[in-house]
Amino acid sequence: MDERTEVIIEKLKKAKREQLKLTWLRFKTNKAALFSLYVLAILIIIAILAPYITPEDPYAFDLRRALEPPSLASPFGRDEMGRDILSRVILGSRYSIGVAFLSVLIGGSVGLVFGLISGYYGEWVDHIIQRITDALLSFPMLLLAIALVSVLGVGLANVAVSVGISTIPVYIRLTRGLVLQVKSEDYVIAARVIGKKSGYIIFRHILPNVISPVIVQSTYYMGLTILIASGLGFLGLGVQPPTPEWGTMIGSGRTYLFSSPHVVVFPGLFILITALCFNLVGDGFRDALDPRVRVLVKKVKI
Amino acid sequence: MTIMSLSKYVLMRLIHAIPTLIGIVLIMFILVRVLPGDPARLIAGMEATEEDVQKIREILGLNKPLHEQFIDYISSLLKGDLGTSLKFGTPVIKEIMARFPYTVQLAIVAELFAVLIGIPLGIISAVKPYTKSGYVSTIISLIGSSMPIYWLGLMLIYLFSVHLRLLPSHGAGTPRHIILPAITLAVLLMGNIVRITRTAMIESLESNYITTARAKGLSEKIVVYRHALKNAAIPIVTIMGLQLGSLMGGAILTESVFAWPGLGLLLVDSIFFRDYPLIQGIILFFATVFVILNIIVDVIYALIDPRVRESLWMREQRL
Numbered sequence: 008m009d010e011r012t013e014v015i016i017e018k019l020k021k022a023k024r025e026q027l028k029l030t031w032l033r034f035k036t037n038k039a040a041l042f043s044l045y046v047l048a049i050l051i052i053i054a055i056l057a058p059y060i061t062p063e064d065p066y067a068f069d070l071r072r073a074l075e076p077p078s079l080a081s082p083f084g085r086d087e088m089g090r091d092i093l094s095r096v097i098l099g100s101r102y103s104i105g106v107a108f109l110s111v112l113i114g115g116s117v118g119l120v121f122g123l124i125s126g127y128y129g130e131w132v133d134h135i136i137q138r139i140t141d142a143l144l145s146f147p148m149l150l151l152a153i154a155l156v157s158v159l160g161v162g163l164a165n166v167a168v169s170v171g172i173s174t175i176p177v178y179i180r181l182t183r184g185l186v187l188q189v190k191s192e193d194y195v196i197a198a199r200v201i202g203k204k205s206g207y208i209i210f211r212h213i214l215p216n217v218i219s220p221v222i223v224q225s226t227y228y229m230g231l232t233i234l235i236a237s238g239l240g241f242l243g244l245g246v247q248p249p250t251p252e253w254g255t256m257i258g259s260g261r262t263y264l265f266s267s268p269h270v271v272v273f274p275g276l277f278i279l280i281t282a283l284c285f286n287l288v289g290d291g292f293r294d295a296l297d298p299r300v301r302v303l304v305k306k307v308k309i
Numbered sequence: 310m311t312i313m314s315l316s317k318y319v320l321m322r323l324i325h326a327i328p329t330l331i332g333i334v335l336i337m338f339i340l341v342r343v344l345p346g347d348p349a350r351l352i353a354g355m356e357a358t359e360e361d362v363q364k365i366r367e368i369l370g371l372n373k374p375l376h377e378q379f380i381d382y383i384s385s386l387l388k389g390d391l392g393t394s395l396k397f398g399t400p401v402i403k404e405i406m407a408r409f410p411y412t413v414q415l416a417i418v419a420e421l422f423a424v425l426i427g428i429p430l431g432i433i434s435a436v437k438p439y440t441k442s443g444y445v446s447t448i449i450s451l452i453g454s455s456m457p458i459y460w461l462g463l464m465l466i467y468l469f470s471v472h473l474r475l476l477p478s479h480g481a482g483t484p485r486h487i488i489l490p491a492i493t494l495a496v497l498l499m500g501n502i503v504r505i506t507r508t509a510m511i512e513s514l515e516s517n518y519i520t521t522a523r524a525k526g527l528s529e530k531i532v533v534y535r536h537a538l539k540n541a542a543i544p545i546v547t548i549m550g551l552q553l554g555s556l557m558g559g560a561i562l563t564e565s566v567f568a569w570p571g572l573g574l575l576l577v578d579s580i581f582f583r584d585y586p587l588i589q590g591i592i593l594f595f596a597t598v599f600v601i602l603n604i605i606v607d608v609i610y611a612l613i614d615p616r617v618r619e620s621l622w623m624r625e626q627r628l
Contacts, residue, residue: 145329243581271463308552
């Protein structure tokens, strides 16, 4: 490599860093998004440290203290088994945020791969993948997740897989759209002309250019999958009791709603706050994106 | 586009729906038979003997080779036969038809609430932007996409049934029974309606024909409600069509909260009972209704707006 090439490469790298900085600056101007990002950071730290910071054992029951309302000793009150709800909500963050994270990881990576293939190779490969995507998209997302759970069975891993699969079609559409935009860029054509293999082109030239919108889409999906996974938990089709997933806690506490609403109030508040923060951060990231790709990122709902 | 090409468009849409419907059937088929789960074992329970499980496989036809099963499945579907419910012993289609009207009722009333509250809010926040009402629309829209509606439903029950004793907490029968479930479901829909109404109204209010209307000396009320709203109607109808999925997903959760005897509640119950023919039937039914409704919505836009009509037409041509 001669000196000139090195200078150019250095310049390009610098431009890339500048762009990243610019994106962050643009994100920072959205105060609500920035604040939500901090809240999420705290929630994630709580989820990671959960087993060490619960004031009491989240599984230790004491029937004499069942359904005790909130007090100084247990700020969120106690549930039908006399377990400390604060401790359960803290540990529950692990399961609720964790399941959402897992399912977004599964859905995002599978969707990304098929979207890349569909967009890059085109023709009949694209056609087949797109028809399957059409069929998957004709299931409302919660319905597809329920259909999958009804076959795979309940429990943490199955819920993560089911919810993850139901997010795949939107990721395929997004990635494919992005690939089609990038495919005709000069650098991709140049790489093809000098005889680079398809796999190399996809990984080195296309993937880096489609990844950020996919991550933004994932931020939205984190908010949605928390709602869907906890919804499944509420229906009794998700994470099973006594595991303190937030939706599961609401599902088993709803029987006591009439006398002791605190059993369902607090887990629900945490679902709401977490989903809200992911959506606000998603909005912030989305607005910081290049307008050309921004339109492809979809706001998602149940 | 003439009437002729419109009917051609409808026909095209229907033809394009066929591969999608086949895809749905295929997915349902694969779900039950190819995935690692064993429905027969799930139905029989973990304690059942291998013989019992085998017997259930035979009843469900799961012991035959895959291609035969597929042919059986398709041919009975074409006859409109979705199988027999294991729990009720009645044809699945009969159970579905008994419950479907309740879901439709809930969906319509919820959509009505969402529109009746959402559109005025959207208009207010468009007419008076940068005031508190502008923020209200943003907040409602955010709540719509972040609210665990089953939790909201429980909170409403606590407030209106337990605390104020105003409304029944569950079941169906009187018009009063539908109020809480419909509000719960409406919250899911309202966010988008407010947001889109606001955007569409702002765009509409900035356009030339509004300036003309104002220049003619028409009162602000007539300008806003007669001229601007009319032109904002199309995106609003569009968003209502796009929300059909949310409506169905939301109905499953809402019906479960309020014991509303619709298809969603039946689906959840049948999963607990491992009533596979019923589960499959309901999911297939929901997905088919979804596809058909989407076609109807598209055709309605095509009728309302010549611009939409052209672009839909172009989209179909490209497919």
